[in-house]
Amino acid sequence: MFPELNNLLNTTPDQAEQGKLTLLCDAKTDGSFLVHHFLSFYLKANCKVCFVALIQSFSHYNIVGQKLGVSLTTARERGQLVFLEGLKSAVDVFFRPQEEPHPLQFLREANSGNLQPLYEFVQEALKPMDSGEAAWRCPVLLVDDLSVLLSLGVGAVAVLDFVHYCRATVCRERKGNVVALVHDSGDAEDEENDILLNGLGHQSQLILRAEGLATGFCKDVHGQPKGSS
Numbered sequence: 001m002f003p004e005l006n007n008l009l010n011t012t013p014d015q016a017e018q019g020k021l022t023l024l025c026d027a028k029t030d031g032s033f034l035v036h037h038f039l040s041f042y043l044k045a046n047c048k049v050c051f052v053a054l055i056q057s058f059s060h061y062n063i064v065g066q067k068l069g070v071s072l073t074t075a076r077e078r079g080q081l082v083f084l085e086g087l088k089s090a091v092d093v094f095f096r097p098q099e100e101p102h103p104l105q106f107l108r109e110a111n112s113g114n115l116q117p118l119y120e121f122v123q124e125a126l127k128p129m130d131s132g133e134a135a136w137r138c139p140v141l142l143v144d145d146l147s148v149l150l151s152l153g154v155g156a157v158a159v160l161d162f163v164h165y166c167r168a169t170v171c172r173e174r175k176g177n178v179v180a181l182v183h184d185s186g187d188a189e190d191e192e193n194d195i196l197l198n199g200l201g202h203q204s205q206l207i208l209r210a211e212g213l214a215t216g217f218c219k220d221v222h223g224q225p226k227g228s229s
Contacts, residue, residue, distance in 0.1 A: 013045035054086035139176035
């Protein structure tokens with residue numbers, strides 16, 4: 001968690017807002033620090049977190065998390081964190097029986113636009129607690145990153161539908177939050193990426209954008225953040 005970013009957003013883990021979709025976007029720089037910030041932020045806020053990690057391994061996020069003051073291993077063991085490791089699951093899905101459901105089922109289907117199993121995974125991971133379970137503050141869905149789904153052949157409309165249903169369930173019905181990273185390729189011919197960014201921009205209550213410096217490379221400063229709501 002980065003205190004400077006909390007100050008910019010005028011928030012703390014004790015005062016985390018609910019019912020919000022936050023879009024993280026990066027262009028010509030690496031915006032993954034924003035993902036690590038919100039992961040550690042919501043774990044410190046005692047929220048129940050479902051993390052759909054399509055880019056890096058669990059150990060990578062755990063190492064960075066420890067530097068930010070949280071242990072993903074501990075959070076997962078006590079039921080606070082549900083972690084979908086996309087790199088590992090993408091291989092596992094091909095060795096499961098066809099009839100056995102899997103969040104990344106679309107990888108082995110001819111029509112790769114069906115993200116319903118992934119939505120059902122999120123819905124189950126963040127379902128309301130039973131009376132005997134630990135009480136978490138609110139549910140949070142974190143996705144790193146949605147652009148990967150486009151590269152795997154899923155259409156932008158299908159990804160927007162997935163986010164819409166997650167937002168309806170997590171933000172509206174269960175008063176939680178959704179945070180998702182999307183890359184801005186900057187390619188005018190990448191229509192799917194533009195559709196996704198524009199669609200998510202209209203749905204989001206907060207947009208945080210990390211950009212490379214307009215003046216070019218700098219040894220000590222790699223980019224600049226921008227925010228809008």
